[in-house]
Amino acid sequence: MIKSRNDILKLNNCFAEHLLSVQKAKHEPSEEWNEGDTVILDDSDKPTVLTKEQADNLNQEDLEHYLKNRDDITVEKLHDWDSQTTLISSKQTIKDYFYDISFALIEITKEHGNLIIMGDWNTPWLNQNNDYPPVLEALNFLKTKIDFDFNGGFYLTQHEIKEFIPHLFWLTRCNASLPQFMMSFEKSKTILNICKNGVLHFEFYDSIEKHKFLRLFKDMKFIEINSCNDPIDFDKMGERQIVADN
Incomplete structure (x- = not known):
C-alpha cells in the first residue's frame, strides 16, 4: 500500500x-x-x-x-538514540541473500506491525532512469504501483515484503540520485536501511528492542561487520548513475 x-x-x-x-x-x-x-x-x-x-x-x-x-510536520521529541550496528546475511547467492533479509523483516512484523519505507528527502522514487536489467525490473515494478511524481512511502504487509526488498536494493545500489530509503515498523523504535552494498544498517532507540532484534538476526546467522563492503558478488557497480541537478 x-x-x-x-x-x-x-x-x-x-x-x-x-x-x-x-x-x-x-x-x-x-x-x-x-x-x-x-x-x-x-x-x-x-x-x-x-x-x-x-x-x-x-x-x-x-x-x-x-x-x-523538508517535511513540514511537528513531531514530539520522545526518543533518545541508543546505538547502531551493521549486519549482513551469511547467505552466498543474491536470491538467498535477499530472501534471508526479507524473512527476518517478516518475522519482525509479526510483533511490531507492517513495514514502512520512505526516502529521507522528497525526491520521487522514479526520478532516475536506468537500463541495467535488475534496476529496470525494479522501475517497471514500481511503475505498476506509483506515478512519476510519487515521493511518499510504502506500508507493506508480510506478503508484500519478499517481492519488494530486492527491488529496493537495486534502486539504492545503482540510482545514486535517489535519497536514502529508511525503514521501520509501525510499532518499532528501530530505524534501518539497506545500503548500496547490501548491508543492513540499524539505528536503535530502545535497548530492549535492540537486544530482541539482534537475537533474532544472530539466530538466523547474520554477521555483524564494522565496514561496508559487498558481502557477495552483486555486480561490478559499472551501472551506477547520478542525475545532475539542473
Missing part, C-alpha cells in the same frame, strides 16, 4: 523523529556563503568572486530550498 509522506510520518513517531533529524543534518544550511568566496554560478562556466549581495542571495536560496522541501 502506498501512502503520502505525512501519512507515513504519522504512523511512527520514532521514525518521524529520526527522518526529520537526518533532513536537518543533511540539508539545512550550516555554512553561509560570504563576500569574497569563489563559486561557479549556474549561468557561468567560470569562477565568480561573490559580492555581498550575491552571497546573501545564495544563502537565501539555500534556506528557501530546505524550507520548501
Whole structure:
C-alpha cells in the first residue's frame, strides 16, 4: 500500500523523529556563503568572486530550498538514540541473500506491525532512469504501483515484503540520485536501511528492542561487520548513475 509522506510520518513517531533529524543534518544550511568566496554560478562556466549581495542571495536560496522541501510536520521529541550496528546475511547467492533479509523483516512484523519505507528527502522514487536489467525490473515494478511524481512511502504487509526488498536494493545500489530509503515498523523504535552494498544498517532507540532484534538476526546467522563492503558478488557497480541537478 502506498501512502503520502505525512501519512507515513504519522504512523511512527520514532521514525518521524529520526527522518526529520537526518533532513536537518543533511540539508539545512550550516555554512553561509560570504563576500569574497569563489563559486561557479549556474549561468557561468567560470569562477565568480561573490559580492555581498550575491552571497546573501545564495544563502537565501539555500534556506528557501530546505524550507520548501523538508517535511513540514511537528513531531514530539520522545526518543533518545541508543546505538547502531551493521549486519549482513551469511547467505552466498543474491536470491538467498535477499530472501534471508526479507524473512527476518517478516518475522519482525509479526510483533511490531507492517513495514514502512520512505526516502529521507522528497525526491520521487522514479526520478532516475536506468537500463541495467535488475534496476529496470525494479522501475517497471514500481511503475505498476506509483506515478512519476510519487515521493511518499510504502506500508507493506508480510506478503508484500519478499517481492519488494530486492527491488529496493537495486534502486539504492545503482540510482545514486535517489535519497536514502529508511525503514521501520509501525510499532518499532528501530530505524534501518539497506545500503548500496547490501548491508543492513540499524539505528536503535530502545535497548530492549535492540537486544530482541539482534537475537533474532544472530539466530538466523547474520554477521555483524564494522565496514561496508559487498558481502557477495552483486555486480561490478559499472551501472551506477547520478542525475545532475539542473
